[in-house]
Amino acid sequence: MIEIKLSGRGGQGAVLASQILGSAFFKIGNWVQSFPSFGAERRGAPVSAFLRVDTKEITLRYGVKHPEWLVLFDPGLVKNKMVMDGVRSDTSIIVNSTEPAGKGRFGLEQRLFIVDATSIAEGLNLRTTSFSIVNTAMVGAFAKASGLIDLDSVSAAIGELVPVKKEENIAAAKEAYGKVKEVSL
Amino acid sequence: MKQLMTGNEAAALAAKMAKPQVVAAYPITPQTSIAEKLASYVARGELASRYIKVESETSALAACMGGSLAGARVFTATSSQGLALMHELLHWASGARLPVIIVDVNRSMAAPWSLGVDHNDSLSQRDTGCIQIYCETAQEALDNVLIAFKLAEKVLLPTMVCLDGFYLSHYSEPVDIPEQADVDRFLPRRKAKYRMDPNDPFTFGGGVSPQVLFGLRKRIQSDMDSALDCFRQICTQFFRYFKRRYRAVESFEIKGKDIALVTNGTLSGTVRAFVEQNGKEKGVGLVKMRLFRPFPKGEFKKAIKGLKKLVVIDRNLSPGSGGIFSQEIRSAIYGIEAALPIVSVIGGLGGVDVSIEDLDRLVDRIREGGDLQDETIWMEA
Amino acid sequence: MAKVRVKEELVYPGSFACPGCGLMMAFRHVLRVLGRNTAVVTTAGCGSVVAGSYPQTISKVPFFHCSFGTAASTAAGLKAGYDMMGKRSINVLAWAGDGGTFDIGLQSLSGAAERNEDIIYVCYDNEAYMNTGVQRSSGTPMGAWTTTTPRESLEDRPKKKMAAIMAAHEIPYIATASVSYPEDLDRKIRKAKGIKGFRFIHIIVPCPTGWLYPASETVRLGREAVLSRIFPLFEIMAGKKYRLSPMGAKTPVREYLVSQGRFKGLSEKDISLIQEKVDEYWSELEELAARSRESHS
Structure with a gap:
């Protein structure tokens, strides 16, 4: 079983990202379980969403304690206790950052990937009045970095679940898939 | 589909x-x-x-x-x-x-x-x-x-x-x-x-x-x-x-086990995963209550045949008494030939997670604890 | 005097009502006009007590005893069920007292009115919790004795203005009525029956047991309440258009008050205060009616 945590700020679409990934894994024959962190919704506040993937039925009914993958929509979240809770040395982390890869590791010692999802989203005009919509780019980056899911399944899931600008969102995932870089220690 | x-x-x-x-x-x-x-x-x-x-x-x-x-x-x-x-x-x-x-x-x-x-x-x-x-x-x-x-x-x-x-x-x-x-x-x-x-x-x-x-x-x-x-x-x-079969009381891998964890709701899923993973080693199975009213006394008694101890995990509390399922179960099995000891556990109130690790610790404690019949065990976060 | 056509009686004789009960008169009139194709929902109150005990009933139409605060929502659900099952022609009547309307049922009443549920809601108002032994409600008038407003501490707040509250919901039809004006009551129920949406009829029903007067005086007091304008008769269309009903020349409140034991403790000062309040409300109503006439002529 693989456990994934996606964290963003309220309004950035972390919950939808976990649904897209869930749907993509489900399409290729996995059992999945995706769920948001519990609590009232508030724009801008840290929000986490979780995904469990397995080849057989998942019957666990509690939060993900130690994610194998952590996907951060905002580099500032690295300092957030709630977001980093349960992250261990063997957790792989993907961070959305405008810093070029290789320039700093946010003080992280785990395996680290960086993608400039904000620029990708901006380039495709994926934004609301207050946020760049980086969730689909982050999903694409996850596909490449983890190697757990193929881009076609991710694109198909985006096509089904994203309500607007389907083409641009698929393009964002593709672009991030191509651009995500591992940062060496 | x-x-x-x-x-x-x-x-x-x-x-x-x-x-x-x-x-x-x-x-x-x-x-x-x-x-x-x-x-x-x-x-x-x-x-x-x-x-x-x-x-x-x-x-x-x-x-x-x-x-x-x-x-x-x-x-x-x-x-x-x-x-x-x-x-x-x-x-x-x-x-x-x-x-x-x-x-x-x-x-x-x-x-x-x-x-x-x-x-x-x-x-x-x-x-x-x-x-x-x-x-x-x-x-x-x-x-x-x-x-x-x-x-x-x-x-x-x-x-x-x-x-x-x-x-x-x-x-x-x-x-x-x-x-x-x-x-x-x-x-x-x-x-x-x-x-x-x-x-x-x-x-x-x-x-x-x-x-x-x-x-x-x-x-x-x-x-x-x-x-x-x-x-x-x-x-x-x-x-x-x-093609999906449901019963008022359902048991899972209790054959050859002496203890059953008794649950309702989603806690049954976590217990199911625990039993799959550690059930053999720990000697525990699952009894799941689908119906609460009417209380399926007959089916419950049938389901627990052969077990030596019931651990009832209640995600509820009747203050001044304890877990509600455990009371109901005590009353349902009262007077059967080999009276089963019941351990009453309160867990997961207010949405507190109950994980496989928590269940593992719980079973260990019950195995070591001797007669816990008169106590309530609190699975605190 | 207009000719009164006697319609089919839909209430059996032998109710559990006290002698001289105004509510029973109102119920008979309302059902006679609505006819057999009607279903009634009633809350706790005199209306449910007088309906009789199993295996007896006063009602020749289907009749459901619902919980105290839910006449309007139960009736709304019943109507929705009928509509969805193709039985649109059935009149659904919510029948509730002042307690079930002014007090515990106000929330569900407001909800159903605001949604403009297609029901007729009739409040039979005997101005206190009578079947529990005369306790004050927010329909109890100022100066009245009840067992919870004893002689030492008479009701000191004015009666809640239900019609105004209902008008604020902009429902299609609101009317006040008195059992002592049966033709007016018949006309209003008939009119309500022909309108779609939420209809609210407020009937004053004198109660010898709680108002402390001889049972033979019910009709007279129902008339005095109207003549004195303590309980004026009017209609409100769409929450805005007020129309006063014919009710005879206005009289002083004194005659109405001194005829009832519940007002026995009132001083002359109290009576003039009540007169003042009544006059004030009456001129407000006259003004609203005049304004409605102007804007619609």
């Missing part, structure tokens, strides 16, 4: 497929997505129903009772404080023998505010004469709602399907969606034997003598008893149509 959906979406879809003619609901977290989903089904013409957007849960149940009196199939959903607000009318609905279907998305009762799950909201309705069914998965949420309509309309009692808040209501997972044609065959339109009909007028619910009241209460008890058989038969029919 399998689709990803949350427990709430599955319950709402089942309600839609059951084709209730009257729906009345008032929003409350974590039930809201059911209220929203049904509103959208009705707005898009996918469900031919009158959706009454009431001003309170009291009115939600009252409106459902009104619809039921007209002979219609009716549905509502609520949670926590909302269910508590319905309490008076739950008595009324069962006394008036109105088959209202209620989905309760379990959530702790205030104060203080909490959004997490425990079962005090639904278990507080224990003595209202309302049937109670608990769900482990989104699939069960869908299936139990369909079963509930059939059961309620057969035994003429309100029926509540309970979904754990968040762990079920908000977890998205694969659900096998039945064909509408099969649902229509399994659950044809309601044919109300008693209804308010100007061509055949009756007065319902007026004053009665103590003797008549006594007789009617006795009748509810005997109909609750018969609901156990009905439930069994309906589950057999359900299996014929949909």
Whole structure:
């Protein structure tokens, strides 16, 4: 079983990202379980969403304690206790950052990937009045970095679940898939 | 066909497929997505129903009772404080023998505010004469709602399907969606034997003598008893149509084990995973309670044959007494030949996680602890 | 005097009502006008007590005893059920007292009115919790004795203005009526029957038991209440258009008050204060009616 945590700020679409990934894994024959962190919704506040993937039925009914993958929509979240809770040395982390890869590791010692999802989203005009919509780019980056899911399944899931600008969102995932870089220690 | 959906979406879809003619609901977290989903089904013409957007849960149940009196199939959903607000009318609905279907998305009762799950909201309705069914998965949420309509309309009692808040209501997972044609065959339109009909007028619910009241209460008890058989038969029919088998009490890998963890709701899923992983080594299996009212005493006694100890994990608390399931189970098995020791555990109140590691520690403690019969074990976070 | 057509009686004789009960008169009139194709929902109150005990009933139409606060929502659900089952022609009547309307049922009433549910809601107002032994409600008038406003501490707040509250919901039809004006009551029920949406009829029903007067005086007091304008008769269309009903020349409140034991403790000062309040309300109503006439002529 693989456990994934996606964290963003309220309004950035972390919950939808976990649904897209869930749907993509489900399409290729996995059992999945995706769920948001519990609590009232508030724009801008840290929000986490979780995904469990397995080849057989998942019957666990509690939060993900130690994610194998952590996907951060905002580099500032690295300092957030709630977001980093349960992250261990063997957790792989993907961070959305405008810093070029290789320039700093946010003080992280785990395996680290960086993608400039904000620029990708901006380039495709994926934004609301207050946020760049980086969730689909982050999903694409996850596909490449983890190697757990193929881009076609991710694109198909985006096509089904994203309500607007389907083409641009698929393009964002593709672009991030191509651009995500591992940062060496 | 399998689709990803949350427990709430599955319950709402089942309600839609059951084709209730009257729906009345008032929003409350974590039930809201059911209220929203049904509103959208009705707005898009996918469900031919009158959706009454009431001003309170009291009115939600009252409106459902009104619809039921007209002979219609009716549905509502609520949670926590909302269910508590319905309490008076739950008595009324069962006394008036109105088959209202209620989905309760379990959530702790205030104060203080909490959004997490425990079962005090639904278990507080224990003595209202309302049937109670608990769900482990989104699939069960869908299936139990369909079963509930059939059961309620057969035994003429309100029926509540309970979904754990968040762990079920908000977890998205694969659900096998039945064909509408099969649902229509399994659950044809309601044919109300008693209804308010100007061509055949009756007065319902007026004053009665103590003797008549006594007789009617006795009748509810005997109909609750018969609901156990009905439930069994309906589950057999359900299996014929949909190939999924349900029982009032279900056991999992208890052969050759001396201890069973007894649970209801989604906790059963975590215990199931624990038993799969460590059950052999630790000597534990799972007994899961699907029905709480009527309490399936006979089936429970059958299910626990051969076990040496029961560990009842209650996600609820009756202050001054303890876990409610553990009391009910003690009473159900009292007097059987080899009296089983029961360890009463309170866990997961307010939505506190109960993990495999927690269960592992619990079983170790019980193995080491000797006679824990007179204590309550608290699985604190 | 207009000719009165005697319609089919839909109430059986032998109710559990006290002698001289105004509510029973009102119920008979209302059902006679609505006819057999009617279903009734009633809350706790005199209306449910007088209906009789199993296996007897006063009602020849289907009749459901609902919980105290839910007449409007139960009736709304019943109507929705009928509509969805193709029985649109059935009149659904919510029948509730002042307690079930002004107090415990106000929330569900407001909800159903705001949604413009297609029901007729009739409040039979005997101005206190009578069947529990005369306790004050928010329909109890200023200066009245009840067991919870005893002689030492008479009701000191004015009666809640239900019609105004209902008018604020902009429902299609509101009317006040008195059992002592049966033709007016018949006309209003008939009119309500022909309108779709939420209809609210407020009937004053004198109660010898709680108002403390001889049972033979019910009709006279129902008339005095109207003549004195303590309970004026009017209609409100769409929450805006007020129309006063014919009710005879206005009289002083004194005659009405001194005829009832519940007002026995009033001083001359109290009576003039009540007169002042009544005059004030009456001129407000006259003004509203005049304004409605102007804007609609």
